[in-house]
Amino acid sequence: MSARLTRSAAATVAAAALLGSAALAFPAAANAATATPPALRVSFTPTTGAAITPGGAARTEVFKVTNTSGKAQKFDGLLSVMAQGSVYLSHGELNGSVTALGRTPATGSLFESQTPGYIGIFHPAGTKWGYFTIPAHATFSWKIALAATKAFPRNDKGIEVAVGAVGPGPVRPSIATVGIKVGKGTGGPVVEKLTGDTSLSVGHPAFESLTVTNHTGAALNQAWLMEPMLQQAPGAKLAVDEWVGSAAKGHWQPFAKDLNAAGLANGASKTFELRVRVVDYTVKAPVKDVLWIMNWDGSAVPVPHQALLVH
Numbered sequence: 128m129s130a131r132l133t134r135s136a137a138a139t140v141a142a143a144a145l146l147g148s149a150a151l152a153f154p155a156a157a158n159a160a161t162a163t164p165p166a167l168r169v170s171f172t173p174t175t176g177a178a179i180t181p182g183g184a185a186r187t188e189v190f191k192v193t194n195t196s197g198k199a200q201k202f203d204g205l206l207s208v209m210a211q212g213s214v215y216l217s218h219g220e221l222n223g224s225v226t227a228l229g230r231t232p233a234t235g236s237l238f239e240s241q242t243p244g245y246i247g248i249f250h251p252a253g254t255k256w257g258y259f260t261i262p263a264h265a266t267f268s269w270k271i272a273l274a275a276t277k278a279f280p281r282n283d284k285g286i287e288v289a290v291g292a293v294g295p296g297p298v299r300p301s302i303a304t305v306g307i308k309v310g311k312g313t314g315g316p317v318v319e320k321l322t323g324d325t326s327l328s329v330g331h332p333a334f335e336s337l338t339v340t341n342h343t344g345a346a347l348n349q350a351w352l353m354e355p356m357l358q359q360a361p362g363a364k365l366a367v368d369e370w371v372g373s374a375a376k377g378h379w380q381p382f383a384k385d386l387n388a389a390g391l392a393n394g395a396s397k398t399f400e401l402r403v404r405v406v407d408y409t410v411k412a413p414v415k416d417v418l419w420i421m422n423w424d425g426s427a428v429p430v431p432h433q434a435l436l437v438h
Contacts, residue, residue, distance in 0.1 A: 166196035
């Protein structure tokens with residue numbers, strides 16, 4: 128099955144939005160001074176559950192959704208799971224399910240990977256993608272079971288689970304989260320530094336060095352792909368080259384394939400050499416461009432970038 132859920136576009140976007148914090152997922156609603164308080168309130172039942180082990184038993188968490196209003200409310204069952212650490216979660220690293228408790232209607236669920244984590248959709252059993260109708264002043268409860276497979280990245284120290292109720296218009300969302308420790312990971316950072324020239328011109332390229340250092344507490348046993356990207360001003364067209372081969376016998380070639388720091392041991396570093404050159408320059412005054420490094424498999428600190436003056 129695809130890593131992207133095949134629900135309606137609106138529901139998929141809402142579920143994917145839960146992959147960020149409440150403020151990031153719903154910035155307008157979270158920051159609106161006049162936003163209406165949510166009718167539905169989501170909360171987790173406090174637990175003292177033990178850490179889960181990659182390849183071990185599942186851990187369960189209980190959450191409830193309470194309708195604080197005087198009329199029935201619709202609830203779309205949406206949840207997300209994010210790693211506590213630098214490495215994004217991928218397909219086959221987590222298993223999850225949602226089960227109804229008490230008088231809550233029987234529930235079906237779907238749980239799939241969606242970069243940078245996992246999203247889940249749960250709905251009344253017997254419906255394809257239905258929503259729950261929570262009566263006035265009633266509470267529905269569910270149990271989430273989560274298990275880390277042996278493929279779970281040892282670099283991350285745990286996961287954060289979020290369940291959200293999103294209202295229409297200027298209604299503040301209600302989002303509840305719970306953290307679960309996984310294995311013995313440290314959750315430390317991958318540090319990326321981009322250093323080098325800050326200006327270039329026709330025939331005089333800028334040379335940059337990208338150094339990746341692994342401080343996650345474990346080897347990067349999965350891919351760590353990076354792509355140089357240029358923010359270019361009109362009138363100055365640039366291109367990126369990469370150095371291939373050894374320092375003594377290598378050569379420059381146009382960038383065509385993602386840089387990869389896979390296999391980097393904990394505490395080790397790897398450096399990639401880049402060259403930015405001017406392909407076309409039609410303006411009469413200097414312009415400012417930026418070289419960014421986009422990460423596809425995790426989050427690095429700081430976000431690597433280099434301001435460039437083209438003249």
